[in-house]
Amino acid sequence: MPTITYRDALNQALKEEMERDPNVFLMGEEVGVYQGAYKVSRGLLDAFGDQRVIDTPITELGFAGVGIGAAMVGLRPVIEFMTWNFALLAIDQIVNSAAKMLYMSGGQIPIPIVFRGPGGAALQLAAQHSQAFDSWYAHIPGLKVVAPATPYDAKGLLKSAIRDDNPVVFLEGEMMYNAKGDVPEGEYTIPLGKADIKLEGSDVTIVCHAKTVAVAQQAARRLAEECGISAEIVDLRSIRPLDTEAIIRSVVKTNRCVVVEEGWPFCGIGAQVVDYIQLHAFDHLDAPVLRVTQEDVPLPYNKRLEKAAKPNSDKVIDAIKQITYLD
Amino acid sequence: MAQTATASVLDTGQADFYRSLLRQMCLIRRFEERAGEAYALGKIGGFCHLYIGQEAVAVGALAALRDDDYVMGSYRDHGHALARGMSAREVMAELYGKVTGCSRGKGGSMHLFSVERQYLGGHAIVAGHIPLVAGAAFAIKYRGEDRVALGFFGEAAVNNGAFHEALNMAAVWKLPAIFVAENNRYGMGTATERASAVYDVATRACSYDMDRDTVDGMDVIATYEATARAVTRAREHRLPTLLEARTYRFMGHSMSDPIHGHYRTREEIDEQKTRDPLHTFSDRLTAVGMMSSEDYQEMERQIAAELDDAVAFADGSAEPDPYELYTDVYVD
Numbered sequence: 001m002p003t004i005t006y007r008d009a010l011n012q013a014l015k016e017e018m019e020r021d022p023n024v025f026l027m028g029e030e031v032g033v034y035q036g037a038y039k040v041s042r043g044l045l046d047a048f049g050d051q052r053v054i055d056t057p058i059t060e061l062g063f064a065g066v067g068i069g070a071a072m073v074g075l076r077p078v079i080e081f082m083t084w085n086f087a088l089l090a091i092d093q094i095v096n097s098a099a100k101m102l103y104m105s106g107g108q109i110p111i112p113i114v115f116r117g118p119g120g121a122a123l124q125l126a127a128q129h130s131q132a133f134d135s136w137y138a139h140i141p142g143l144k145v146v147a148p149a150t151p152y153d154a155k156g157l158l159k160s161a162i163r164d165d166n167p168v169v170f171l172e173g174e175m176m177y178n179a180k181g182d183v184p185e186g187e188y189t190i191p192l193g194k195a196d197i198k199l200e201g202s203d204v205t206i207v208c209h210a211k212t213v214a215v216a217q218q219a220a221r222r223l224a225e226e227c228g229i230s231a232e233i234v235d236l237r238s239i240r241p242l243d244t245e246a247i248i249r250s251v252v253k254t255n256r257c258v259v260v261e262e263g264w265p266f267c268g269i270g271a272q273v274v275d276y277i278q279l280h281a282f283d284h285l286d287a288p289v290l291r292v293t294q295e296d297v298p299l300p301y302n303k304r305l306e307k308a309a310k311p312n313s314d315k316v317i318d319a320i321k322q323i324t325y326l327d
Numbered sequence: 328m329a330q331t332a333t334a335s336v337l338d339t340g341q342a343d344f345y346r347s348l349l350r351q352m353c354l355i356r357r358f359e360e361r362a363g364e365a366y367a368l369g370k371i372g373g374f375c376h377l378y379i380g381q382e383a384v385a386v387g388a389l390a391a392l393r394d395d396d397y398v399m400g401s402y403r404d405h406g407h408a409l410a411r412g413m414s415a416r417e418v419m420a421e422l423y424g425k426v427t428g429c430s431r432g433k434g435g436s437m438h439l440f441s442v443e444r445q446y447l448g449g450h451a452i453v454a455g456h457i458p459l460v461a462g463a464a465f466a467i468k469y470r471g472e473d474r475v476a477l478g479f480f481g482e483a484a485v486n487n488g489a490f491h492e493a494l495n496m497a498a499v500w501k502l503p504a505i506f507v508a509e510n511n512r513y514g515m516g517t518a519t520e521r522a523s524a525v526y527d528v529a530t531r532a533c534s535y536d537m538d539r540d541t542v543d544g545m546d547v548i549a550t551y552e553a554t555a556r557a558v559t560r561a562r563e564h565r566l567p568t569l570l571e572a573r574t575y576r577f578m579g580h581s582m583s584d585p586i587h588g589h590y591r592t593r594e595e596i597d598e599q600k601t602r603d604p605l606h607t608f609s610d611r612l613t614a615v616g617m618m619s620s621e622d623y624q625e626m627e628r629q630i631a632a633e634l635d636d637a638v639a640f641a642d643g644s645a646e647p648d649p650y651e652l653y654t655d656v657y658v659d
Binding site: 056061064071073097141 | 442
């Protein structure tokens with residue numbers, strides 16, 4: 001099986017879906033001539049031409065709205081945001097136009113669109129370029145929110161997102177684009193709304209998504225080696241719809257849980273996951289559910305401070321030691 | 328900027344067309360009066376923005392389109408929907424929040440939709456739908472069709488970034504879009520000259536090297552003709568237009584707003600009413616012998632009957648079932 005990067009997996013998904021359906025097009029800043037700010041769209045302009053790979057002015061609200069307007073009349077746009085930080089300018093369109101159109105129109109106007117791009121922190125990009133807005137979008141009924149952790153997942157989930165008839169917020173990461181993984185040749189898709197058990201275990205459940213899956217994997221390896229603790233990793237893959245069954249199934253098995261996410265703690269994804277757990281697995285818990293998040297501060301530029309602000313395997317291990325009473 | 332002169336001579340061969348324009352304006356006027364009454368009775372809730380005074384804009388502009396063209400509007404959308412050919416029944420039922428409404432009672436006054444009539448919504452974030460109009464026009468170009476996309480918005484929307492972003496893209500990509508600014512002089516209670524550095528809305532098009540036109544929006548024929556020119560540019564040459572229609576709102580901003588309030592005088596409104604698009608046009612048709620007072624009375628009688636029926640239909644229709652709360656959030 002070929003080993004490719006997360007970037008190339010996304011590229012394959014775009015290429016295959018554009019070949020499959022002439023209504024699919026890619027629009028965003030630098031997606032064409034420049035070949036993508038992060039090279040996700042490399043080669044697509046040559047393959048499909050400038051009618052289907054469209055460079056835009058730097059006008060996030062505007063081109064998000066153009067995409068939604070095109071989706072209203074039957075096209076299937078993929079809108080690339082250079083980063084989700086810049087998409088704050090477009091959030092009115094994503095929330096007020098894309099997410100609500102089907103409902104407001106009494107079911108007449110679906111919005112089959114994908115908004116995608118990297119989110120969260122990279123390295124020393126400082127406060128305005130280092131934000132994970134996963135919970136903001138997940139808050140909105142009408143949106144689906146997807147956050148793949150591996151190249152395999154990135155390809156399969158993006159293909160499903162493009163084929164979905166609903167607006168999908170697709171969260172990637174600058175620091176993941178170079179990550180490599182096995183991606184089979186040939187057609188496959190991964191359903192939205194289904195979590196994936198990235199590691200089976202028996203002592204504690206780590207719920208995570210996107211970048212924090214690697215954090216959880218590192219923590220799990222060390223816990224096994226250093227403490228003999230067997231962690232189960234539940235990768236959410238989709239944040240909305242949330243695969244609550246998978247979460248509960250795992251917690252019922254392990255009786256302990258830590259939720260890890262890249263975003264801020266207040267009203268974060270973890271808060272929602274914890275609510276489901278207390279509601280549906282209360283009697284199965286042997287310890288409080290703990291959360292590991294970014295510290296509750298804007299991300300600093302200084303390398304040491306930035307590192308301290310991000311979730312990492314040390315913090316996950318500390319949390320797991322607390323709830324297994326090893327500390 | 329001078330406004331485009333209206334057609335000075337009415338074409339006798341077009342008498343039926345003119346009468347149909349008058350009928351549509353009259354239908355909108357009487358519909359809005361009924362809506363105002365129903366609002367006062369508590370039959371209609373929420374925000375309700377009446378179109379009285381601006382009828383010639385929707386009727387004139389939409390008369391220049393084909394049925395397969397795309398149309399969007401702002402939250403003051405009852406007139407757009409009716410002028411687009413949506414029935415008084417489905418629009419009134421939507422205002423009543425009934426399941427027989429055009430948006431199944433889920434949209435209300437500000438969110439009228441009919442895919443069948445290609446009326447793609449009332450949108451209620453000022454300027455938010457202007458990029459959507461450009462998007463529909465983008466889709467037309469993408470598919471190589473000869474449709475056009477037309478969007479209505481108030482003059483206050485032109486100070487919003489969404490307007491400029493959309494017009495820039497429509498111009499740089501040569502999209503078949505028609506942006507119709509309904510200049511009724513007030514963004515809610517703020518007069519244009521208190522909010523805009525430039526009074527002439529159409530001149531905003533200069534920033535994008537876009538064709539522009541300014542028309543007397545109280546004159547249905549002038550509005551029709553200006554829109555028809557824009558349609559030709561869009562359909563035949565894939566060029567967008569910014570069309571400013573100078574009009575006036577005779578009622579308050581919404582039903583919760585008094586007619587003149589603190590921001591304008593009764594005298595100003597009375598003076599504007601001498602430009603009443605419905606009365607001036609019916610007088611004009613009468614003067615040239617295209618309509619008699621009997622014809623006018625008969626038209627009013629038919630419209631009253633149509634609206635009696637629409638109100639009875641809305642009143643008698645069912646509320647959405649409770650399960651409808653959860654439908655249409657996602658496509659399954």
